[in-house]
Amino acid sequence: MGWLRELSVDQQISLLFVMVFGALGLVTLGAFFFSLRERNSSAAARDLRFKRDLRAAWLGATVFWLSWVSGPLGATLLFGLLSFLALREFITLMHTRRSDHRSLLAAFFVVLPLQYALVGNRNFDLFTVFIPVYAFIAIPVISALAGDPERFLERNAKIQWGIMVCVFGLSHAPALLLLDFPQHAGQGAFLVFFLVVVAMVAQVTQEALSRWLRRRPLARAISRSFSWRAWMLGALVGALAGAALYWITPFKPWQAFAMGLIAGGSGLLGEFVMKALKKDVGVRFWGNRTLTHEMPDGSTITAGSDSAGALAGSSLSQAGLTGAVGLLDRIAPLAFAAPVFFHSVRWYFQLRG
Structure with missing residues (x-):
């Protein structure tokens, strides 16, 4: 411990990454040799699940390393990108209407950038209330101005909840990098x-x-x-x-x-809460591919990949593939x-x- 404490902060964090990537490398190598054995169907399913989790671990470690290498500004931008992708994934599987487009544009291109700008500028008192107070008031106002009362409360609640989870919640991770502990300056990466x-x-x-x-x-x-x-x-x-x-x-x-x-x-x-949301929209994983089509009344019909053929063969000829990569399952x-x-x-x- 004494030898570790004598190292500089950069040396300590570098050693941490060597340990993390070294451990992941050993696990990956072991998984490769283990996969060469003959496996039954249930074991193969478990192996597939393990490989998916291992890829997620590699991705998380790489994102963590990039956030440290790029400094506080780069980390803030990187987590902002993750929030953008996660929010897109969330909204993709939600029921929306044409009249929600302005609210969605405000969520993606106003609320999200401002939240991360407040984080990067260390305006912690404001960034903790910006979304729960100001954004939550602004989004319904923008929706109301569109003049569409159909399922108004449900639609706005879903947009607000997506902002809360994907933007507000995740933005606190890079904020940890900027906390100023006395006698522990520059060690925010350890907190993350x-x-x-x-x-x-x-x-x-x-x-x-x-x-x-x-x-x-x-x-x-x-x-x-x-x-x-x-x-x-x-x-x-x-x-x-x-x-x-x-x-x-x-x-x-x-x-x-x-x-x-x-x-x-x-x-x-x-x-557990996100599992309830997945049950509500009828998917097992956030990464499920979906088919969507906006009806003349502005509503959106969504079908899972299992229904893709039937939907494509129906009169909904303009339905297009949207979907996600399962990012929300990880974060x-x-x-x-x-x-x-x-x-x-x-x-x-x-x-x-």
Whole structure:
């Protein structure tokens, strides 16, 4: 520990990335040799799921590295791009009408850039209320000016919720890079790493334990894997992982445990909420491809990839492929955990910027 503390901040973070990419490289190599064995259909399905999660881990580590290399400004722009893609993915699977176009343009090209500009400028007091107050008032006003009352509340609530999750929640991750801890200047990247690891460990633990524990799902219609026992154990293991990483943070071990418990628990609840949203729109994964068509009355018909042939062969000849890459499935826990973790850290340590 003494040798690590003697290193400069850049050297410490560089060593961290060497460890992360080294571990991912070893896991990838092991997975490659393991995949050469003959597997039955169920094992092949598990392998496919593992490879998808491994690709997501590589992507997350690469994004994290790029955000550090590019500095606070580059990290803010990078997370802004992720928010844009996540919001597009969210809106793609939601019911919208022609009259919502102005509200959507405001969400993508006004609210999102202003939120990240406030983050980059360290206007933390304003950026925490900009979306919940000003944007949430402005979006319905813009929609009302379009003169379409059909399903008005539902349509605006969906747009507001997409902004809340994909923009407001995710924007707190680069804000961690800009927090100014006394005697720990420039170590915000460690806080982001701490948050990502805790959220990931809690999520993996809950999913694994849900298969071993006696199934007592809290809301079977939403998720068969979510129960209070699995949630508590997942958050606890995430907190233990956070306590093991205390040395890269400004926290003492018990503080790291408490912050890890907060971040892990809130991330798991966020993932549960997003599962409810997926059930509402009728998809298993946010990455499902969809066919959409706007009807003459302004409504949009959406069909999953399984219905693509039938939809294409119908009178809806102008339907086109839209869809997403499953980004929301990966960032959902982070989008919920980041604001809770950010404000907990800022409040407890009385940080102004």
